Amino acid sequence: MQEFELIRSIFQSSVMANTEGRNDILLGIGDDCAQVQIPEGQTLVFSMDTMVEGRHFPFDADPLDIGYRAVATCVSDLAAMGAKPAFFTLGLTMPESDPQWLAAFAEGMAELAEPIGLLLVGGDTTKGPLTITLQVHGYVEKEQTPRRSQAQVGDDIYVTGTLGDAAAAVPIVTGEMHISAARFDYFYDRFWRPSPRLIAGMALKRVVHSMLDVSDGLAQDLQHITTASGVGAKIRLADLPVSDELRDWQPDSAYTLALTGGDDYELCFTAPKSAREEIQLITQTLHLPCTIIGEITESGFEVEGFQGELGGWQHF
Amino acid sequence: MQEFELIRSIFQSSVMANTEGRNDILLGIGDDCAQVQIPEGQTLVFSMDTMVEGRHFPFDADPLDIGYRAVATCVSDLAAMGAKPAFFTLGLTMPESDPQWLAAFAEGMAELAEPIGLLLVGGDTTKGPLTITLQVHGYVEKEQTPRRSQAQVGDDIYVTGTLGDAAAAVPIVTGEMHISAARFDYFYDRFWRPSPRLIAGMALKRVVHSMLDVSDGLAQDLQHITTASGVGAKIRLADLPVSDELRDWQPDSAYTLALTGGDDYELCFTAPKSAREEIQLITQTLHLPCTIIGEITESGFEVEGFQGELGGWQHF
Known part of the structure; x- marks a missing residue:
């Protein structure tokens, strides 16, 4: 299996990528785009956060912690909008494909994402210095959005x-x-x-x-x-x-x-x-x-x- | 002005961040989240792409070119879904705040984004090795999405x-x-x-x-x-x-x-x-x-x- 396929399979097989029972997610990981049908009466709110190793978290930190905290800090922006968590995308740049690191990182993300209904629906993985970009998306009624x-x-x-x-x-x-x-x-x-x-x-x-x-x-x-x-x-x-x-x-x-x-x-x-x-x-x-x-x-x-x-x- | 405010003002003042006349964009750059009302009868499609200097484009390239190409390659995923471009977010990691570089980079992005109606509505800017993550979003009818x-x-x-x-x-x-x-x-x-x-x-x-x-x-x-x-x-x-x-x-x-x-x-x-x-x-x-x-x-x-x-x- 190519490295790229391996990485994708780690994320795709996670509980947080399971779209079963989610009528809003029409297409998840795997096509040119993901596709979502926003529930009636709801608007979409979203926030993007980038975390760089050595700046936003220490070098050589536990990937489980990095994954959990990445989702937590980003989802906090949804809380501030009074929104219900819906789905997220992950842009992951890492120096080398390390299956053990990736599995722990995915587990950390899933630990928070899965119970709050935040589905991983897409993203990109590239080679380079460890940098994590998340975009989290939620639903909220137009008239009930705190600003x-x-x-x-x-x-x-x-x-x-x-x-x-x-x-x-x-x-x-x-x-x-x-x-x-x-x-x-x-x-x-x-x-x-x-x-x-x-x-x-x-x-x-x-x-x-x-x-x-x-x-x-x-x-x-x-x-x-x-x-x-x-x-x-x-x-x-x-x-x-x-x-x-x-x-x-x-x-x-x-x-x-x-x-x-x-x-x-x-x-x-x-x-x-x-x-x-x-x-x-x-x-x-x-x-x-x-x-x-x-x-x-x-x-x-x-x-x-x-x-x-x-x-x-x-x-x- | 703080560096961070300077960077934000460069993007916020670009033609591609002007939400005037766009009823779908309820909130653009500046709050915890951006907020969008998806037009009736449409679904949302989106794709995230990360580009790393030295891997996806050469070191010390013209920022105008980098900006244009970043939008072009990412928007191409919307084309493959038959979708109409709507808005995008930018996760930018760069080694130092360089206003000239940023202005040219923004101009390159706007050169393609503005005429196709792709609005910049949010993102994050961090310090680190030059890495660009874009998430582009488009609208398409549920039944007319090529897969x-x-x-x-x-x-x-x-x-x-x-x-x-x-x-x-x-x-x-x-x-x-x-x-x-x-x-x-x-x-x-x-x-x-x-x-x-x-x-x-x-x-x-x-x-x-x-x-x-x-x-x-x-x-x-x-x-x-x-x-x-x-x-x-x-x-x-x-x-x-x-x-x-x-x-x-x-x-x-x-x-x-x-x-x-x-x-x-x-x-x-x-x-x-x-x-x-x-x-x-x-x-x-x-x-x-x-x-x-x-x-x-x-x-x-x-x-x-x-x-x-x-x-x-x-x-x-």
């Missing part, structure tokens, strides 16, 4: 889960820092296994004014909302949700990490004060911690209790 | 245009071979400026049984049809369409290049003999040369007049 540009003055600003753990984990996953085994396991997972807030995004989409996922750091991402909406924001450093594990380990920098560190893939959204009860009901039903961290203002960007430079992930 | 798997015994096998020029051009564009200026100009264009057969694909889709674009070499690609359809093929080497320029330059190898060389992006399709008149009418109306090169058989793969190894582009 970055709809925040309104007086809105509460919310964040799901906790922030800062993934940024704190970076020196651990790169091997620059060594810590106790228990702490290692917790933070390793917080970097490699983010939980995209899909159900929360779908449940909240009707209630929120604006929403996005926190990938580059809260301060930077929240400013994407204020800029797109033409408003300002005032948040309180002490109100940022921080895990007990992070506070125990790094009491001095925990809140700064929560403010500026990326890679947590929680949702940040704004909603009118009148929606507080409904939002509480939704997030309690989902057992998802959700914290009000501040409020949308007329202009400016203020972080009460923070002195320092507001940074964030630099894409370039 | 690779529908060839029938007795079908004529057709090829549009001429074959072999792009493969002959490779040593020229890599700089390994030097030839006269006139010849250089012709073959340089044949590699860098393929003409995806979009109109032909749309016009032929109702008439053909199966269709694909010739990207990896006729012999290899035609076998994708015969394998998927569970049939065989018999073609005649002497009937392959070859340009006068290639025959003049390389009389001995012209037909072998036409059989095994890739990168021409012509359409290969099969159709019942009863459709000959209609196909002639369509291709004459489009002023597109179209040649019958053989016939679909029960089994096997035979090339009359050819002795040698049947190769083709190796993806890995």
Whole structure:
């Protein structure tokens, strides 16, 4: 079998490529194009993300982790649109065809993709430095799509889960820092296994004014909302949700990490004060911690209790 | 301005990102996801292609050419599905942010994308070795989609245009071979400026049984049809369409290049003999040369007049 056929067969035989029972997928892997019939009343939303070895994840990482995290981080964009995951494509560039690596990578992707109904329907495999491009696609009703540009003055600003753990984990996953085994396991997972807030995004989409996922750091991402909406924001450093594990380990920098560190893939959204009860009901039903961290203002960007430079992930 | 913002502004300000008058594009560049409303009665078809510098195109090539060819080769997959081009996403990995390079690259993409109505609606830009991933999307009626798997015994096998020029051009564009200026100009264009057969694909889709674009070499690609359809093929080497320029330059190898060389992006399709008149009418109306090169058989793969190894582009 040629290398190319071997690679294709690894992906094609994965559970995540099984189109059985999926009436929307008319053609999957194997023709010039894939073909999809979008369900009636739905629009298509999609997002493309590229991950480069040595920049977005460490060299020689576990392919199972790489696969899982690639899907998780990309699917998080669907959560921010309140969309239901539908299918994805994979552009994989790798230095050599390594069946064992590929099988583990596919297994990692499938571990998240299969249970959420995200089907692999196509892509391309090429030879070169390890680079992974995913395009994930979801369905959402036209009128129920949260956008970055709809925040309104007086809105509460919310964040799901906790922030800062993934940024704190970076020196651990790169091997620059060594810590106790228990702490290692917790933070390793917080970097490699983010939980995209899909159900929360779908449940909240009707209630929120604006929403996005926190990938580059809260301060930077929240400013994407204020800029797109033409408003300002005032948040309180002490109100940022921080895990007990992070506070125990790094009491001095925990809140700064929560403010500026990326890679947590929680949702940040704004909603009118009148929606507080409904939002509480939704997030309690989902057992998802959700914290009000501040409020949308007329202009400016203020972080009460923070002195320092507001940074964030630099894409370039 | 941050590098990242600069890159985004170059793409966002291009004519190919202008969503004005496009009711199908609800959200373009700038949110967590792009959002599209598929026109009524249409299905979505899409294809992802990755191009790596030094493998799919030479190092230090003209960014204008790289941009044009990236769109052309990827859009060719839409032609093979008889689809109307609609929108695309771009995953661009490059070693450093170079505004001049980016502007020329965007101009090359727009040169083809804009006139065919292919809108840039999103993507990702990252730092790393030059790697370009495009996903192109088109619309086609569910019942009128040519597939690779529908060839029938007795079908004529057709090829549009001429074959072999792009493969002959490779040593020229890599700089390994030097030839006269006139010849250089012709073959340089044949590699860098393929003409995806979009109109032909749309016009032929109702008439053909199966269709694909010739990207990896006729012999290899035609076998994708015969394998998927569970049939065989018999073609005649002497009937392959070859340009006068290639025959003049390389009389001995012209037909072998036409059989095994890739990168021409012509359409290969099969159709019942009863459709000959209609196909002639369509291709004459489009002023597109179209040649019958053989016939679909029960089994096997035979090339009359050819002795040698049947190769083709190796993806890995």
